Amino acid sequence: MDRPQATTRAIAALSGGDLRVWSLIVTILGDMARAPGAEVSGATLGALTDAVDIKPEALRVALHRLRKDGWISSRRVGRGSLHILTESGRAQANEAAARIYDFDTHQPTGWHVMVAQPMTQAGRNRLDAELRGLGHIVIAPGAYLGQGPAPDRPDLLLLEGNALQVPTWLSAAVMPPRLLQDYVSFEQALKVVDQALEADKPDPLTCAVLRLLIVHGWRRLVLRHPALPDAFFPPTWRGPACRRMLRDLLERLGQPRGADLLTG
């Protein structure tokens, strides 16, 4: 397909580095088919992945793996196929979506610190995993920071409060330099997309590809750190700037519909 140079540059900027096919498909299904019963056709997946130079064989391998891991199920219809998120796949997609599509600026609500009694390393690993699953941050061995109402755990020391002082070492621990840099790169890629959209209104498939890559890149950033108020992160963090651009770009690109993508 012939594309204006600006659009090609935008796609390249967004897909730079490590596009994993199965992860990209999770993004597509989570973006286009999160509603119960919503299916995406093999033809649509083919059109989107072909646009970022993913070979049909790589797509087939990825779909096979996602079925094996219980993320999706597939059915044949005529000469094509339809793919749908499983119950557990949809649950995970919904959980991630709450983070990915949350464009509000994050204002601090209440906080709580919980501290466990001295225990074995194995016991603490279990508790770490359990509380991380509830969105808590491990701030010291056996000490956890959480937002909002605390879980009912009478075995833990619990202090609830509003005034939280975040020291530099903790900001840096939840947002290490590498992740901070990845936000900078993502912001630059979004600027390239912004320029491409000003130059030319792309066709529906290109709009869908750009949207998909933006959501995918954002998803791979936000899910690498806990959901915390903006003030928690270092002042050099480009998250709020990215979030503003993202909202604007997704609005301009529009929501893709499978049928449109195959007529280009």
Place this chain on the structure above:
Amino acid sequence: MDRPQATTRAIAALSGGDLRVWSLIVTILGDMARAPGAEVSGATLGALTDAVDIKPEALRVALHRLRKDGWISSRRVGRGSLHILTESGRAQANEAAARIYDFDTHQPTGWHVMVAQPMTQAGRNRLDAELRGLGHIVIAPGAYLGQGPAPDRPDLLLLEGNALQVPTWLSAAVMPPRLLQDYVSFEQALKVVDQALEADKPDPLTCAVLRLLIVHGWRRLVLRHPALPDAFFPPTWRGPACRRMLRDLLERLGQPRGADLLTG
């Protein structure tokens, strides 16, 4: 000296176990001579310690040790001597007095939890000592609980709040079974004193000895645990009951004056 049996039993109940002479003298000076310039005569010390069967030689050894350790200084006057707390001795006595003579029920004020970044064991030992000195409790490695306003430490994570949930393991850690039992024994001794006072009004020296032993026993209990609101400790803790009896008994026994003790 002849004493009613009830009074003798009361003195025995209070001095049971481990009366260390130098520690008892610290209690006496802290109780009778905490004001700047206040002195206690060797004769008064002799009368009080003789009443609890401390030999004059043991008193001399203890006074020598307290001078060597910088707690007191002494001067000869005629055939006797006068003893006075040093500046540093008075500072320590005042600090302890704030705990010993604080008969208010302790209501929770604000709380704060502070958490340090990962550090070496030596660094953490230093921080533990520093924050314990400010009245904080170590609740986990690198995690500290404090009352009231937090110190200005931008290097620590800090959460301030009012609602504190104290788990059983932490109550038990600050008030171990042995100390809990010592409070029970002390309460029983106070009941014996109470009965003795109802039977007979003792002479001034005996009143002074009883007061001294009560303050001494209480001092050796309260300084063994952090100053925390009552609700922090196990429900079986007899501290509040002891505090009420103590206040009542000290009022009935009156404040001793050195001159009265030597005329008996």
